[in-house]
Amino acid sequence: MGQLGYIFTELWRTLSRHRTLCLASILSMSSILLILLLFMMVLTGVDNYTEQLESREEISIFLNEGLSRPDVDVIAGRLRLMAGVDSVRFVSKDEAWDQFRADVADEALLQAVGGNPLPASFVVRPKPEYRNAEGVRSIARQAETLPHVEDVRYAGEWVLRAEQVTRTLHQIGAVLGLIILIGVLFVVGATTRLAIQARLDSLHVIRSLGGGFLFTDAPYLAEGFVLATISSVLTILLARAIHDSLAEGLFHLPMPSTEVLLGFAAMAGLLGFLGSWIAVATLPRRWLL
Amino acid sequence: MALIKLEHVTKSYRERLALSDVSLSFEPSEWVYVTGPSGAGKSTLLRLLSLSERPSRGRVEAEPGLRKAIGMLGQEFRLLNDRNVYENIALGCRISGVWDKEEIRERVAPLLDEMGIRGHEELYPGQLSAGEKQRVALARALVRHPRILIADEPTGNLDPTAAAQIFSLMRQYRDRETLVVVATHAEDWTLRHPGRVIRLEQGVVRSDLPRAGADGAAPADPPATPSPGGGGI
Numbered sequence: 208m209g210q211l212g213y214i215f216t217e218l219w220r221t222l223s224r225h226r227t228l229c230l231a232s233i234l235s236m237s238s239i240l241l242i243l244l245l246f247m248m249v250l251t252g253v254d255n256y257t258e259q260l261e262s263r264e265e266i267s268i269f270l271n272e273g274l275s276r277p278d279v280d281v282i283a284g285r286l287r288l289m290a291g292v293d294s295v296r297f298v299s300k301d302e303a304w305d306q307f308r309a310d311v312a313d314e315a316l317l318q319a320v321g322g323n324p325l326p327a328s329f330v331v332r333p334k335p336e337y338r339n340a341e342g343v344r345s346i347a348r349q350a351e352t353l354p355h356v357e358d359v360r361y362a363g364e365w366v367l368r369a370e371q372v373t374r375t376l377h378q379i380g381a382v383l384g385l386i387i388l389i390g391v392l393f394v395v396g397a398t399t400r401l402a403i404q405a406r407l408d409s410l411h412v413i414r415s416l417g418g419g420f421l422f423t424d425a426p427y428l429a430e431g432f433v434l435a436t437i438s439s440v441l442t443i444l445l446a447r448a449i450h451d452s453l454a455e456g457l458f459h460l461p462m463p464s465t466e467v468l469l470g471f472a473a474m475a476g477l478l479g480f481l482g483s484w485i486a487v488a489t490l491p492r493r494w495l496l
Numbered sequence: 497m498a499l500i501k502l503e504h505v506t507k508s509y510r511e512r513l514a515l516s517d518v519s520l521s522f523e524p525s526e527w528v529y530v531t532g533p534s535g536a537g538k539s540t541l542l543r544l545l546s547l548s549e550r551p552s553r554g555r556v557e558a559e560p561g562l563r564k565a566i567g568m569l570g571q572e573f574r575l576l577n578d579r580n581v582y583e584n585i586a587l588g589c590r591i592s593g594v595w596d597k598e599e600i601r602e603r604v605a606p607l608l609d610e611m612g613i614r615g616h617e618e619l620y621p622g623q624l625s626a627g628e629k630q631r632v633a634l635a636r637a638l639v640r641h642p643r644i645l646i647a648d649e650p651t652g653n654l655d656p657t658a659a660a661q662i663f664s665l666m667r668q669y670r671d672r673e674t675l676v677v678v679a680t681h682a683e684d685w686t687l688r689h690p691g692r693v694i695r696l697e698q699g700v701v702r703s704d705l706p707r708a709g710a711d712g713a714a715p716a717d718p719p720a721t722p723s724p725g726g727g728g729i
Contacts, residue, residue: 209595210595213595220578224578409576409577409578412574412575412576413576413587413591415548415570416568416587416588416591417548417563417564417566417591417592418587418591422590422591
């Protein structure tokens with residue numbers, strides 16, 4: 208049995224002797240890690256939604272009724288000259304109605320509406336560098352100043368709000384991550400302390416025989432790492448189950464990518480190692496005498 | 497050539513002076529008793545000899561690599577209760593840096609015979625008698641092939657028969673170039689197994705004398721090898 212084998216044997220000895228303690232530790236860590244992982248999933252969903260909003264960068268400019276063709280051409284010309292405008296497409300009153308009928312596809316509802324109430328409009332597509340909330344908003348503001356323009360609609364406002372929400376959520380996520388980091392360190396540290404306390408007699412014997420780091424510290428560091436890694440795997444499985452159950456309903460929580468999940472497990476393992484290390488390094492001196 | 501030498505060593509713990517200006521030299525194959533009343537500094541001297549503590553003043557000179565070749569035996573057997581006899585003995589090997597499974601087996605096997613605990617390898621300390629526990633502890637100390645065997649009141653918890661067995665087993669190792677240092681209150685052992693006797697009082701060496709048996713000759717040692725399973729489980 209090599210040194211690594213010895214550490215694993217000792218680790219197994221501790222895990223099997225303190226099954227209840229280890230199980231409680233795993234469940235505690237899984238609970239707090241699950242909060243973080245679910246929050247990460249919500250954040251991923253919000254990020255995806257924001258990206259979708261950002262892709263809806265087209266601006267609809269609705270015109271007053273009864274404009275002549277030359278008036279429409281003048282407005283089109285002025286739109287094309289605006290900073291940030293890539294293309295301008297005219298949608299006549301009839302085209303809008305046809306599109307509405309195709310979308311609704313409910314004859315009874317269409318008959319209830321009666322005649323065509325929809326105005327003619329321009330659909331403006333911004334240049335790539337303007338395809339964000341600020342860019343879309345600046346084009347919309349210019350368009351509002353044009354004559355014969357009744358209303359301007361764009362998704363930019365929503366994008367801006369979504370971006371603000373996302374930023375706030377990221378900040379909350381950072382704080383939550385920090386709290387959870389401390390929580391994992393605390394749980395692992397407490398578990399390690401209890402495990403050490405339960406084996407103080409053995410530790411004293413090993414120390415009296417001249418056993419150093421490999422015999423007195425390494426098994427506990429490995430324990431912290433393993434417990435936290437097991438907790439993270441359990442957390443991922445729970446998150447997966449929640450994801451699958453929600454997928455059957457309307458609400459959808461996207462599962463992070465495999466790389467992110469591996470990073471999550473590695474981070475948890477590292478936290479476990481760190482928690483144990485802190486616990487071992489700060490053992491009360493009277494324990495070791 | 498001294499195996500280990502103390503030169504004007506003083507050791508104190510906070511305000512308490514445990515040893516004062518002690519100078520001693522120890523050779524291989526020596527059989528040394530450290531005697532004296534409680535608080536005389538016996539255990540402190542043993543800790544300094546085991547190189548587990550440093551002196552407050554003075555010097556401890558030891559041969560290079562000696563730290564890994566020191567075997568310790570105490571009054572309390574200090575076995576790991578969650579490991580069987582074999583694993584307890586093998587731990588001594590591993591701590592001294594021997595990790596090869598085969599080499600550990602080669603070191604442990606003869607000791608099981610010498611200590612009369614062959615067949616007990618799979619037993620746990622809770623299943624052994626006091627004498628057997630001390631023999632396991634001695635095997636754990638000897639498996640490191642110690643150049644110094646330090647025993648602090650090794651027979652304090654044993655009945656006379658078991659105590660005699662432990663002394664006999666330790667005596668064998670004196671004959672194998674091992675320096676054996678025994679701290680004891682029971683000065684009758686110094687008569688039954690003659691050797692150098694260092695008497696400490698209040699942290700000071702009062703005497704350092706070679707001593708023969710009570711009648712001036714070395715008495716016959718008790719049987720070297722106890723009967724297997726002696727003392728019962």
